[in-house]
Amino acid sequence: MVHAKARSNTRVILIYSAVAVLLLIMVTLYIGRGVTTTNAAYYLSRRLPKVTAMILAAGGTGIAALVFQTVTGNRLLTPSVMGIDALFVLLQTVVVALSGAEAVILTNPHLGFVVSVVLMVVFASTLLRVLFTRQQDGGGMTRVLLAGVVMGILFRSVSGFVQMVIDPNEFTVVQDNIFASVNNVSAPVIPLAAPIMAAAALIIIMHHRVLDAIALGRDQAVALGVNYSRKVGLLITAATVLVASATAMVGPLPFMGLVASNIVRHSMTSWRHRTMVFAVTITGVAILMGVELVRDFTGSVIPLGTAIKFMGGITFLALLLRGEQ
Amino acid sequence: MIDIDQIVKRYGTVDVLKGVSMEFRLGTLTALIGANGSGKSTLLSAVGRLVPHEDGVVNVAGEPLTRWDTRSLAQRLAVLRQSPGVDLRLTVEELVEFGRFPHNKGVLTDDDRAAVERAIRYLDLGAIRHASIHTLSGGQKQRAFIAMVIAQDTDYILLDEPLNNLDMRHAGRIMAVLTTLAHRDGRAVVVVLHDINMAAAYADYIVALRDGTVVHAGDIDSTMQESVMERVFGVAFPVVQVGHRPFCIYHMAPQDDPAAQEDPVDRNPVVEACC
Numbered sequence: 246m247v248h249a250k251a252r253s254n255t256r257v258i259l260i261y262s263a264v265a266v267l268l269l270i271m272v273t274l275y276i277g278r279g280v281t282t283t284n285a286a287y288y289l290s291r292r293l294p295k296v297t298a299m300i301l302a303a304g305g306t307g308i309a310a311l312v313f314q315t316v317t318g319n320r321l322l323t324p325s326v327m328g329i330d331a332l333f334v335l336l337q338t339v340v341v342a343l344s345g346a347e348a349v350i351l352t353n354p355h356l357g358f359v360v361s362v363v364l365m366v367v368f369a370s371t372l373l374r375v376l377f378t379r380q381q382d383g384g385g386m387t388r389v390l391l392a393g394v395v396m397g398i399l400f401r402s403v404s405g406f407v408q409m410v411i412d413p414n415e416f417t418v419v420q421d422n423i424f425a426s427v428n429n430v431s432a433p434v435i436p437l438a439a440p441i442m443a444a445a446a447l448i449i450i451m452h453h454r455v456l457d458a459i460a461l462g463r464d465q466a467v468a469l470g471v472n473y474s475r476k477v478g479l480l481i482t483a484a485t486v487l488v489a490s491a492t493a494m495v496g497p498l499p500f501m502g503l504v505a506s507n508i509v510r511h512s513m514t515s516w517r518h519r520t521m522v523f524a525v526t527i528t529g530v531a532i533l534m535g536v537e538l539v540r541d542f543t544g545s546v547i548p549l550g551t552a553i554k555f556m557g558g559i560t561f562l563a564l565l566l567r568g569e570q
Numbered sequence: 571m572i573d574i575d576q577i578v579k580r581y582g583t584v585d586v587l588k589g590v591s592m593e594f595r596l597g598t599l600t601a602l603i604g605a606n607g608s609g610k611s612t613l614l615s616a617v618g619r620l621v622p623h624e625d626g627v628v629n630v631a632g633e634p635l636t637r638w639d640t641r642s643l644a645q646r647l648a649v650l651r652q653s654p655g656v657d658l659r660l661t662v663e664e665l666v667e668f669g670r671f672p673h674n675k676g677v678l679t680d681d682d683r684a685a686v687e688r689a690i691r692y693l694d695l696g697a698i699r700h701a702s703i704h705t706l707s708g709g710q711k712q713r714a715f716i717a718m719v720i721a722q723d724t725d726y727i728l729l730d731e732p733l734n735n736l737d738m739r740h741a742g743r744i745m746a747v748l749t750t751l752a753h754r755d756g757r758a759v760v761v762v763l764h765d766i767n768m769a770a771a772y773a774d775y776i777v778a779l780r781d782g783t784v785v786h787a788g789d790i791d792s793t794m795q796e797s798v799m800e801r802v803f804g805v806a807f808p809v810v811q812v813g814h815r816p817f818c819i820y821h822m823a824p825q826d827d828p829a830a831q832e833d834p835v836d837r838n839p840v841v842e843a844c845c
Contacts, residue, residue, distance in 0.1 A: 318657065454676030460658055461668065464620050464651050469722075470644025470672035516658040 257513055261524050264531055271534055272296055275541070294432040297439070299533050302427075302495045303505070305442050305487035307529030308522055310502025311509070312449055312484040315460050315518070316477055320510060322390060323502040324488040328397030329369055330497035333489075335400040336361055337422045338407045341415050354431040358438065358493045365489035370482045372396070425496035425550035427537060438490045445486040452480060453518040460516065498533075498550060500557030505529040507564050532556070571595050572617060572726060572758060577626035579612050579782075586612045588782040589626065596725060599752040599759045601769035604779035605803050610762045611652060611730050613779065617760075618649025618728050630726065644672035647726040648719045652762075653712070653734055656703055662714045663699045666690055669721030689721035692747045694740065708735035716744060720751070727751065730762045745772040766818050770794050778802040790816065 276292045310323040373389065408416055449456075455476050459466045467473050491498065505528040509521055536552045539545070545552070572594040579587040587609045594600050602610040616623045619635055628635040630647060648669075656665070666689050670682040678686075690699055693713045703711060712735050719727060727748070733741045749772050752759045763769045769776050769790075776793040778786040778801075786798050794816035800806045807823035809816050 454671075457676065458668065458671055461656055462654070464615075465654060465656075465668075467620055467640065468618065468644065468649045469668060470641035472640050514659060516660055 257515075258520070260512075261527055265527050268527065268531055268534060271538060275534070275538060290432070294430055294435050295427050297435050298430040298494055299427050299537060300530050301435075301439060301442050302491035302498065303501065303529035303533035304526040305446065305491040306498055306502040307505035307509075307525040308446055308449055309484040309488040309491075310506040311518070311521055311525045312456065312480050313502075314506055314510075315456050316480060317389065318460075318462060319390065320507060321503070322393075323506070324369065324485060325497065325499045325502065326390075326397070327369065327373070327393030328400055329365055329485070329488055330492060330499050331397040331400035331404070332365055332368055333361060333492045333497055334423045335404045336364060338404045338411075338419050341419045341422075342407050342411045345415065354434045355437060358434045358490075361493040362441075362486070362489045365492065366482065366485045369485040369489070370478070373481050373485075423496060424548050425498050425553070427495050427533075427549065430495055434494055438494050442487055442490050445483040445490075448483045449480060449487075450519075450522055452476065453522060456480070456518040457516070460518075496550065498553060500554050500561070501529065501532065504557040504560050505532060507561065511564055511567075571629075571631070572760075573627075573629040574613075574617065575627045575629070577613070577616060577623050577628060579609070579616050579621065579623045586782050587616065587623070590779070590782070590784055591626075592777055592784060592787060594726070594758045594760050596758045597752060597756045598774040599749055599761070599772060600775045600777060601773035602760065602762045602777050602779065603764075603766055603769055603802065607781075608779040609782040610779050614649065614728050614730050614760065614762055615651060618647065619643065620649060620651065641672055644722070644724075646724050647728070648722040648724040649728040650715055650719045650730060650732070652730040653708075654715050659702050659704060661700050661702055662695050662706070662710075662717075663690065665703055665714050666695070666699075666717045666721050669718040669723075672722065685721045685723050689717040692720055693717040694743065709737060709740060712736060713740060713744070720747070725757055727757055727759045729760070731764060732761055733763065733765065733768060741768065748772070766794075766799075766820070770816050770818070780804075794818065 276289065276296060280288050306324075313323050313327075314320050372392065408419060411419070455471055458469050458471050459473075459476065459480075461469070463473055488502070505525050508528050509524045513521060513524060515521065532553070536556060537549065540547065540549065540552060547555075574590060574592050576589045576591055577587055578585060578589055590609070590613060602613065604610045612621065615621045617628055617630075617635075619638075619640070630638060630643065635643075663686070666686050667678060667682070669689065670678060670685060674682050690696060693716055695710075695713060695717055698706065698710060701710075703714060706714065712732070716729065716732055719729065729748075732744060732748075736744065745768060748759045748761065751757045752774070761773075763773075766776075770793075773790065775787065775789055777784060778793065778798070780802055785801050786793055792798075794809050796806065796809050799809065799818060799820075803820075805820070805823040805825075807818060807820045809818050811817070
């Protein structure tokens with residue numbers, strides 16, 4: 246039995262390494278396609294930020310989903326289920342409605358990014374910390390989940406209402422901002438987002454053993470000396486920073502984190518977060534890159550978010566139907 | 571020593587513990603007994619800082635619980651709730667290794683491995699050490715969790731119904747191991763037990779709770795009395811002497827059977843033909 250497990254683990258790690266190599270090739274393909282000495286400067290200035298944004302957004306969303314699931318002990322819970330995407334849409338809508346399409350928060354990419362990220366992080370981490378730390382017995386998680394879902398519905402209906410009443414031209418601006426796209430990523434945001442996201446990811450990676458203990462459940466973690474409310478608060482905040490930055494950069498990517506983390510949890514025999522964080526980053530990037538490449542080569546007009554939702558839905562259904570092995 | 575002074579635990583408006591005081595000394599095995607809902611599990615969880623208490627003081631090694639850093643406390647006190655579950659696909663050995671987490675934060679040293687080996691041997695888990703937890707039976711799982719607690723190697727060991735799901739052989743073996751840990755290694759072991767005969771056979775002291783208060787605390791002979799048992803459990807049953815130990819024959823308690831006092835339920839009602 247030891248050997249069986251060791252062998253299958255090696256196999257899975259091999260597969261992930263192969264995917265990583267494949268990704269490298271894909272990235273090279275993507276960046277290098279049609280580049281000649283004369284157009285290199287232009288092509289690279291367009292494509293490098295795009296690829297960087299894809300890696301940051303996909304990796305960040307995947308890691309954030311993994312952390313959320315471990316902390317909540319629920320494999321279906323991700324920041325986007327908790328209404329973070331809906332909050333982003335609401336923010337964009339309200340800003341346009343209140344100050345018009347020319348609002349400085351929309352035209353200045355740095356300011357827009359910082360304001361969106363700060364608001365999303367403050368909202369989500371406050372809500373989650375309050376819910377997590379106040380309710381320490383069994384009913385807690387159901388309440389967190391319910392609160393998040395209800396909050397998401399509220400945000401969506403308020404956004405929907407505001408979008409109905411604003412000027413149609415302004416509505417087009419809103420629509421541009423709330424659809425996920427790696428083409429609208431403004432290059433100046435990346436040097437701002439990259440270090441923030443790297444720091445948040447580093448905090449999570451440094452806590453990989455604490456995450457392993459938290460995965461045993463709250464009581465076990467406390468009994469093993471984990472300062473539960475402090476560590477959970479920190480990890481949730483770091484995960485929120487990741488997903489908020491990703492959303493502010495490329496737009497909402499619902500399903501993305503859910504699918505990436507569940508593919509990892511299903512395919513890996515390892516439960517250690519050291520391995521899973523690595524795998525979920527690769528899986529996330531592979532999904533986003535794959536979908537984007539297919540769209541690019543086929544000249545598809547389907548929006549990125551929709552394509553991911555479609556593909557993610559099918560993958561997720563397949564995972565559910567296949568069940569635990 | 572763990573010194574509990576007038577501890578109160580409230581869920582909503584219900585006082586589950588109404589000012590309970592007791593102490594657990596190093597070198598002894600104490601059994602907590604009582605009917606369902608008497609507060610014994612809550613007491614164990616409160617002493618193990620798994621649930622906060624509203625009033626009163628719990629001193630562990632002379633220091634109030636609230637002043638302990640949770641990791642330092644985990645190096646001195648281990649607590650296991652009733653029938654813990656785990657959703658991870660880890661092996662028995664990997665679970666037991668978690669017991670070393672408070673000491674090493676997850677990186678195993680040679681000392682840690684020795685403690686893990688000892689715990690696996692004590693709990694007779696050698697044959698299934700590489701088996702995945704989620705493939706095990708309830709009793710095997712229970713033993714794996716107890717091994718984790720023993721690998722934690724603490725002065726204070728608190729276990730909530732450790733004999734749940736266990737067969738007779740393993741139940742006896744675990745009680746024997748716990749007795750050795752208390753008497754030979756000088757630890758304070760506290761177990762919530764359902765079977766009072768197990769308590770009578772292995773414990774040094776028995777504390778009996780009812781409705782959130784201590785109704786009796788003392789050694790085996792003073793506790794295993796028909797009058798005490800009736801006060802604790804609300805039913806009268808004979809206590810006999812088997813060898814040198816008192817033995818409760820609770821299976822023969824006179825029962826009031828509400829089902830027998832009712833009129834029989836007609837399970838085949840005649841359906842009256844209509845039309």
